[in-house]
Amino acid sequence: xxxxxxxxxxxxxxxxxxxxxxxxxxxxxxxxxxxxxxxxxxxxxxxxxxxxxxxxxxxxxxxxxxxxxxxxxxxxxxxxxxxxxxxxxxxxxxxxxxxxxxxxxxxxxxxxxxxxxxxx
Numbered sequence: 001x002x003x004x005x006x007x008x009x010x011x012x013x014x015x016x017x018x019x020x021x022x023x024x025x026x027x028x029x030x031x032x033x034x035x036x037x038x039x040x041x042x043x044x045x046x047x048x049x050x051x052x053x054x055x056x057x058x059x060x061x062x063x064x065x066x067x068x069x070x071x072x073x074x075x076x077x078x079x080x081x082x083x084x085x086x087x088x089x090x091x092x093x094x095x096x097x098x099x100x101x102x103x104x105x106x107x108x109x110x111x112x113x114x115x116x117x118x119x120x
Contacts, residue, residue, distance in 0.1 A: 056086035
């Protein structure tokens with residue numbers, strides 16, 4: 001019986017165990033080096049997201065909605081979905097507020113384009 005496949009398999013397994021040990025050592029070494037920096041970065045990101053969430057919550061509490069039940073719905077959505085709810089609130093409620101400004105800017109751009117075409 002040929003022992004070559006068994007020998008190759010054992011060699012591969014031993015090699016993989018050494019590679020795994022080396023990777024674990026390198027990960028431990030880098031985590032010891034980068035751990036505090038990653039913690040600080042994560043803390044900064046968390047603070048930014050928490051401030052954004054708090055802003056969305058305060059804005060929804062102070063906003064006068066056309067339908068009074070909308071206020072309660074938005075508050076519940078923002079509280080229970082944390083940052084996802086705040087992002088949804090921003091795009092669905094705050095972006096509607098910015099639409100008149102965007103339309104005015106588009107009209108201004110069209111006016112400028114007409115003037116530029118008229119000069120040619």
